[in-house]
Amino acid sequence: MNNTIFKHRSIRRFKSNPIEEELLQQILEAASRASTCGNMQLYSLIVTRDKALREQLLPCHFGQQMVVEAPCIVTVCADIHRFSMWCEQRDAKPAYDNFGWFVTATIDAMLAAQNLALAAEEEGLGICFLGTTIYTAGEIVRTLELPKGVIPLTSIVLGYPDEKPELTDRLPMDAVVHYEKYKDYTAAEIDELWAEREESELTKRLLEENGLPNLAQIFTERRYTAQDNLNLSQSYFALLKERGFFNQ
């Protein structure tokens, strides 16, 4: 397993072969074995293989071709609907339509999603998580006909890889791990943690292409601008309310 974890790279080019049915079932079952709060399983996995439907999802993922090139996309959703429906049928008053359970459902959904990703990679499939999902979650709700109480969190494109990308770098472990308590960073430590990445050939190429003085500005001025961030926040929060996750 460690081997699978340490070999992970996101795959964005896929062969068109379908995923064998038995293999897909095994991967989905792997997802369901993850820990879940109170064993409530407050998530749903929407497995979309139909090409026409994936074409409808394509603009939701900003036209990234892997959505139609790979044979399968799994939309991972927080789902308080199913559990609430069960409670109502048993004269038990459900009260999961609030922010606390959105957070809990999101945690559970993502543990399941990572199981799914690793089980797929273990069997030679490639995967890519799509951060675009929360930007266009309202449109995905309509396309996949999600009822109230179900909201998309991320999507996983799934298929046989048609590329072998390099392993992506990570910040040094000192960046993300703290011992005992949080040890805040000095300015010098921040410089040091990002030094290797800032000096890389990839960064140099990006700066040249974008005409910007440093890598941080690639993030703030190009990839994730303040205005885009604000739009995302407001639209996703509005959707959260509309979908019944903020009745408090």
Added chain:
Amino acid sequence: MNNTIFKHRSIRRFKSNPIEEELLQQILEAASRASTCGNMQLYSLIVTRDKALREQLLPCHFGQQMVVEAPCIVTVCADIHRFSMWCEQRDAKPAYDNFGWFVTATIDAMLAAQNLALAAEEEGLGICFLGTTIYTAGEIVRTLELPKGVIPLTSIVLGYPDEKPELTDRLPMDAVVHYEKYKDYTAAEIDELWAEREESELTKRLLEENGLPNLAQIFTERRYTAQDNLNLSQSYFALLKERGFFNQ
């Protein structure tokens, strides 16, 4: 890996042996290999081994003894602080202090958390996720001295297992998986999905102990009451604002 995934059970009783340093490092590095939005790694892992500090964390986890019996607890946090600090040092204006990036950071943190859990289990360790973390997140912030821009999401107790619990049941796969679009449940389907669990010996024992007519009411009347859910939602959302994740 599939073997590790399919053998997962939450462990709540631990031997006191410490985790070998090299093994702990490998597990933490496994966490860092998970996918992350824009490779931004917007999370921190606080690894607490000091006994006195774990005793301080104990009430945050409702007195669950594993917090002090196991040698290690990892508090998994969404972290926009480190990345924002880097941006500011580069004259790049960070704008991650909003809800969209709380969701993104939470997704990334949980993918890393599940890598950590599986890497640990692969090497014979046991783990338990603590849902208590979001209930007492404000107190955890103070105990672990988390700066603004860092908020706890979950915790993972880590150590050598001192019990061999049975595998926990899950709902049938039909419950969590939908093909193509979301297929809403009929009342009969809901009954069917929960039938096995409702008829189990465990459920019968729970109903007798609690003097309640059905399993759903164990959830709504005992485990997660409406008032507790509302308190959690309001306190965690207030903390989100206070910690700088809702400046919009």
